[in-house]
Amino acid sequence: MNTWTAAWTASPQLPSTGFTPNWSQEGFSDHTLRQIVRVTAAGDQLRIRLSNAYGTAPLHISGATVGHSAGGAAVTGARPVTFGGRTTAAVGAHGQLTSDPVDLPVARLDAVTVTLQLTGTTGPATFHAQGFTDTFRADGDQLADTTGEPFTEHTQSWYYLAGIDVSGADRTDAVVLFGDSITDGFGSTPNADHRYSDALAALTDRPVLNAGIGGNLVLNDSAWYGERSSARFHRDALDLPGVSTVVLLEGLNDLGYSEAHDQPTYKPAPVVTAEQLIAGYRTLIRQAHARGVRIVGATVLPFKGTTHWGHHSAKTGAEVNDWIRESGEFDAVVDFHRLLADPADPDVLNPAYAYEDGLHPNDAGYRVMAEAVAPLL
Template sequence: MSPPESTPPLLVHTAPAMPASPVEAVPRTSGASRWHGAWTTPVMRPSAAPWFETWAEQGFANQSVRQIVRVTTGGTELRIRLSNAYGDTPLHLTGASIGHTASSAAVRPGTMRVLRFGGSPCTTIPAKGRAISDSVALPTAPLDQLTISLYFEAPTGPATYHQLSMATTYRAAGDHHRDPAATAYTDKVEPAFGSWYYLEGVETSGKRPLPHAVVAFGDSLTDGFGATIDGNDRYPDILAERLLAAGCPRPVLNAGIGSNKLLTDSALGGDAGISRFAQDVLAQPRVGTVIVLMGVNDIQQTEDLTGGAGRDTPPVTARRLIDGHRSLIGAAHARGVRAVGATLTPFRGAAGWDAEGEAIRDQVNRWIITSGEYDAVVDFARALDPGGTGRIREDLHMGDHLHPSPAGYRAMADAVDLTTWEQ
């Protein structure tokens, strides 16, 4: 649903010059590149997931993995990016394919393409490394769904992955990466919140360059927990649909990680936002704008539930969070990327809420809105709490007072001014 008409318009500011940022600035793809980001997801170290089962810790052996993604831009050719960033040993990929999704794990007849790497149908990705496939001719349009199949003959060990996909991933025994049918893909995790394994991105190219990409950077509210499984109704999904319907399509890339924190690494929620910003935002092809929604987990999730990284850290304060946001702004500006700040959303009524945390959220939001340090501001807090009650409106959260429902994600997407990235 759309925010009420009383919701104030987006605040736009001119950003002052920023000091050098401690966030590493990774060079992004040249503006002359013909490749555009069509879909992405940040990868994480394999770990036990207390929320739901995954295949990350066990990895794969003589198994095919079939994963479905929806691209936000089209083209005539495409390629995929794979990651072994958290692998301790080389990853041997025996075969890979891509095609247009039919339904469930089936591929539309006539669209299956075998992927190659340096001309070979197999590849080895070094420990901590990444790989990009050769391009294949496969015409795609914005919002098309693509099915990517990976076959691992040898044991992979624990898998670099993205924990929360809100999309079903399928597994088959043996080599079925070239099978259009879904028959062999009988295995999936239940409940099917889903994860993506080794897959980091899909890129497209065409005859004409597209506008620069928008990257949505954040935690589970960007990742989409509470959205419809296989429904593609996270807020970045709906933002891409709005842009397409308005006649100004551009890539919208989701760089959210559930349980992620701005300041602290976590075995559950991945590397800290200030650590992963360079790879997950600035290294995206032709990125032009980033929307930053980070900080709620720093405030309300004071312990790492897996007992790993992130323990014994200094107390979270508004000043520390603001300094973290400033480091992201500085890194974005150093790469010529426009930075949009999103207000931290309410969570009164959730298990992690207390008055002290609410005061921190209020201070950070006041700074985001009034400081002028972000190039623009989108008021997600007001979109989910139009009455200013300090709570997400009942029809806009999934039942936990923290995560939006599909209607809440639509309210967030509708709050974004579609002219925000005009520079």
């Protein structure tokens, strides 16, 4: 029997407008969809996981292949993907489907191309908004194409593809990075694999899985930014095959959304206390420990001068960070707040590590984060 290890993942979201243009609300109709992801575990076989978590009708797959990326939408060595021995499949409304094993050897950090043929009309699509990697589509049946030339449209989101698992991996003790847009990689260079998860994958031989959702909250659901952390923690982290460690970096949006009064997508944005946010962290700690999974707590990064900053969020954020550092309830702690602070003001993100909004790190900041986490694994 195969032992499977998650090698790549993306957390499913409701169809929404998102941060950049995407196809989630319009869905697909007689399209071929081609997506490129980078796996963080080697294996001699792989399987794909498809999610229709937010679909209200079955998703019909007319065909699928997986191969090695040859740059852009081009692919080499493509193999057919089957589901229960069939080349077609239906993913039930609100459901997930895992493919049969595919004999396609992959190395760590290989770029893998997954192509889905969607002959019918899908309706709004379960997706992951912030992929920071081009996804391509073409009209009609282009499943057999290897050149990529028919794939003239692209966005930077992922659709229906929730994960890739491998068998035969050298390491099966995967690390999940769980959080919001900082974990997701906002501010990193698109199509360059410069997220903090990418940097960490280059520093360790363990599989590294990115379970960030931009805008996500610890305590509240959001139609734009996903279900609250405790509602998605099992699906997006603990249930992934091979997971042994979670790094939790979340809470900035709970602190800051109530300070930004002109952002309708931030609603609901109740004013939360340190005690409420700590209770949310404790829920995740209990869930992880109940599964025998180690959980590393990360302090909230400096955010003074951003849309999330105000008297209440500043005070509460300091209290929460002190608790993360001093409570001893996490199995280990990484202090991103101190590590990425401006030497001239500890509440400001160091300009050397800051994206233009002052809220998110840049590529250099994400590398520093990864370097701090790697020794704790």
